[in-house]
Amino acid sequence: MPSLGMKMLRLILCALLLSTFAQGQVGGRLVIADSSAVPYASVLLVKSTDSMLVRSALSDKKGNFSMAAAPYGTYLIKIISMGYIPYTSPTIVIDSAQRFYDAGTIMLKVANHQLSEVVIRSTKPLIAQQLGGLVVNPQNSLMTRGSSVLQVLSRSPGVVINAQNNAISLNGKSGVMVMLDGKLLRLPADHVATLLQDMRADDIDKIELLTTPPAKYDADGNAGLINIITQKSKQPGTSGSLTASAGYGRGEKASANISLNHNSGKLSLHASYSYNRDRSYGLLLAKGTENAPIIGGQTTLDYHSQSKPLSNYNSFSGGFGYRASDRTMIGGNIDYSIGTYQNNSHNFGSYALTDSSLNYSSFITGTSHTYYFHPSVYLEHAISKYQKLNLDLDYFDHTSNSPTQVQSNFSDSLFKPTQRNLANSNIKVGVAALDYSNSFSKQLKLESGLKGTYTYTQSVAGIENLVGAEWVPVGAGTSNDLATREAIGAAYVDLNWQLDSLTTVFGGARFEYSRNTTAHSLNAQYFVDRSLGKLFPSVFITRKLNPTDELQLSYTERISRPSFADLASYVAYNDPVSVFTGNPALKPTITDNLKLAYNTHDFLFSLLYSRDTNPILGTQVMPGPTSGLIYLTPENADWQNNLVLQTTIPVKATNWWRMNYGFIGGYHQYKISYYSELLQKSYYSYSFNFTESFKPTAHYAIELSGYYNSPSYSGDSRSNGIAIFNLDVKKELSNQNGSFKLSISDLFRGASYQNHIGQLVTDNFNSNVETNYQAESHNFPIIKLSYSRSFGSNTKKAQHNNSGTKAEQNRL
Structure with missing residues (x-):
């Protein structure tokens, strides 16, 4: 199985790299009416058929932008920047005859009104995908405050805690290791359960359920790792x-x-x-x-x-x-x-x-x-x-x-x-x-x-x-x-x-x-x-x-x-x-x-x-x-x-x-x-x-x-x-x-x-x-x-x- 998995990944990597030979580039410059540059604007390259995002970039301090390795096809260029009216280009074509498309100088119009105050509220999803597995954000749960870490963990997807011996399994496999801030807890199962029962979930930033962890983590744990990360603050x-x-x-x-x-x-x-x-x-x-x-x-x-x-x-x-x-x-x-x-x-x-x-x-x-x-x-x-x-x-x-x-x-x-x-x-x-x-x-x-x-x-x-x-x-x-x-x-x-x-x-x-x-x-x-x-x-x-x-x-x-x-x-x-x-x-x-x-x-x-x-x-x-x-x-x-x-x-x-x-x-x-x-x-x-x-x-x-x-x-x-x-x-x-x-x-x-x-x-x-x-x-x-x-x-x-x-x- 190892050789088969590695062969498949090598083939996919080769396909990704070879595909760049059938791709082109897009570039241009952003200005306003007085020819001043528009720096740090979001430039999006989307498909003309369904607006699917293909590439993205930020303009530099001189207003220049460049997006490399876009597959051949028909696209739209979209520009978004605070204080300016959003811009959408006509349809452009990238093919073997035109591998580099120069959008030239794009003039953005200043919005007629400015926001007096911007308030950004970001809510993390309760469960999200990340490198190597899932991440649970317990602070997005109504019951986190006043709960123990063990209670939050028992409600996480794929986690089962055996009532007879306190052993923890992940996705049906028992060879799981529990980590605290990136380091394994090598304690008996009942001691781990007691430790997590005594920890307040209010102090937890997130819980990582890593079924396929990367190399920086210890290789131990055939079912994967459960990494409990505590909140840290530098407030005096x-x-x-x-x-x-x-x-x-x-x-x-x-x-x-x-x-x-x-x-x-x-x-x-x-x-x-x-x-x-x-x-x-x-x-x-x-x-x-x-x-x-x-x-x-x-x-x-x-x-x-x-x-x-x-x-x-x-x-x-x-x-x-x-x-x-x-x-x-x-x-x-x-x-x-x-x-x-x-x-x-x-x-x-x-x-x-x-x-x-x-x-x-x-x-x-x-x-x-x-x-x-x-x-x-x-x-x-x-x-x-x-x-x-x-x-x-x-x-x-x-x-x-x-x-x-x-x-x-x-x-x-x-x-x-x-x-x-x-x-x-x-x-x-x-x-x-x-x-x-x-x-x-x-x-x-x-x-x-x-x-x-x-x-x-x-x-x-x-x-x-x-x-x-x-x-x-x-x-x-x-x-x-x-x-x-x-x-x-x-x-x-x-x-x-x-x-x-x-x-x-x-x-x-x-x-x-x-x-x-x-x-x-x-x-x-x-x-x-x-x-x-x-x-x-x-x-x-x-x-x-x-x-x-x-x-x-x-x-x-x-x-x-x-x-x-x-x-x-x-x-x-x-x-x-x-x-x-x-x-x-x-x-x-x-x-x-x-x-x-x-x-x-x-x-x-x-x-x-x-x-x-x-x-x-x-x-x-x-x-x-x-x-x-x-x-x-x-x-x-x-x-x-x-x-x-x-x-x-x-x-x-x-x-x-x-x-x-x-x-x-x-x-x-x-x-x-x-x-x-x-x-x-x-x-x-x-x-x-x-x-x-x-x-x-x-x-x-x-x-x-x-x-x-x-x-x-x-x-x-x-x-x-x-x-x-x-x-x-x-x-x-x-x-x-x-x-x-x-x-x-x-x-x-x-x-x-x-x-x-x-x-x-x-x-x-x-x-x-x-x-x-x-x-x-x-x-x-x-x-x-x-x-x-x-x-x-x-x-x-x-x-x-x-x-x-x-x-x-x-x-x-």
Whole structure:
């Protein structure tokens, strides 16, 4: 596929370049009655048949204008300039006999009256097309003020947040990475969700949904990138904001955030504190049959798992920026967070064997502690008016201690009635990044950079049985002490070439070399020593068809490295016959993307073909070191193909009623060879999302939103369709005293995620199991009331967020 995509782009580029040989030029001069020049007037060359824009230019300070490379045909010249009556020429002809048309001197007439005042109001569309994907402008939504970033993101087209594990997917693919101001957040999925829940959407400028990012971005993320860009202001003064919320579903919810910012011109300071508390609920039901040798062979199971976890999360962020000179800015940031997660689960059920029936009941308790520390420093220097240099140095440290204890009445297994589980990990990351940009001319711009990342990971995990008064390891395959090293070096270059007033070619390449090694391991099968050096090209060709229509063709190649959690050697108890574990032998996923995008006015359309080699599938049923024990672990499939159509349709019914509809659907195909028989599956799936926004009065706003995901397949399992609806009602207080918002999530209690495992082929344990995970809102909608207020000089925090290790955080 890569060679085919590149061949197609080469042919298109050649066609574009060769077409210039059948094109001509147009030129002339603009004056008024006294022969004075008319500078900086807009000159348009349009087709005489339908007025489609072909070329455009500005007259220079002497009134001269020139437009190159216009295809042969008949045209009109239109002149527009403030203070002058618009001018349209007679029909002109450009052909082989007249390749250069000289319009001569065109005299413009001065308008009889001048505008006393010009007021320009510009409203960005809620969703727009940009290089590499879509951009969401949340400030154009009625519900942004007082909302969290996570709420805004969940309403964005193609974005789905899994209620069970907080994993974020984009356009139906799970290998998406989340960025903050251009740098990746390498945090566990639940930590990313908590971080975004604590961030105020008022501080967000835009959200980029990049399914085919250019080379300047890290190549990680086969599904693409979600880049959240914060607002920045250089206004002097002191400002701040306060947000608090409280709610209830099956358990209490509470959050609070306060931020302070000060900008004196040369020195800017910022600090913020966030707290989040969430007592949640989940119910997992499983029925079916499987071969469980650890308890005697083929069994019919009926399994229930009821969890009532409690999470508490505290985070602090602070930093400064100092303008040492007109050209130089230095600064630093410190982010620190601490979180606890109390596990409180009751698992019960039965296993019916051929000649007996085993009843099972267990209680799993324990408190996990996580710590996150991230200091960074940066330097921004303008070498000249056109050249800029940025340097980022970062350090990142993440520690997780997750002990649990199990009390069970089940003794007919590898595990005893009383056991404990230890899963500790520590990840240290150092990053250095250097970026350089140069605008050679208005038509040619360069961006380039170097980046180095070093990661050291250590994890200790194991399950122990209480035998008498002593804790005894269960045995091989249920414990490990693993340490790994990863080094990544990267270099990129991007060129932006404006061929003419309507055509842009943006091309680049990113080379990354990585090496992964195992420092030590208790299990020989987890020893790894591998390296990968690869060039990731990207090409974008954009053509402006007329003032409202644009066409873009692109090819990109990306990589999705396994997350640190997927690679870790942890072993976590699931039930008497299975454990969760990582897979240090996982390979990275290589993805090729070929995309055609078209937008007309605010309507957006795109068609994306992608080919994944070694796609990573989570939680597969596999054998392991302990014979007869089921290991639930991530694995690599052979390949996956996707052909996806995406549309975004905004509708403005009235001044107080706006709608936005999105559709994503396509054809998918994948191949898996790690089962006892070959699996190759093809299927169609789609998703639909909508937003209905009402503003009946100046101080009230109502928004109804929702989505539907059709049935889909992953590995040997089929997921049923699901529909979710949300309702928000907001009240703006007078005199800028803030706003209240009432949010109801999952209004009709649709969060029931049903799967059928073993429907396609026979896996390693002859599984044929139907599962149903019922999230908290399936029992009762989650209702929250929040209050938000800004104070001070309304200055947004002037902070630098281009910290290098944020490119290393999302893999945890």
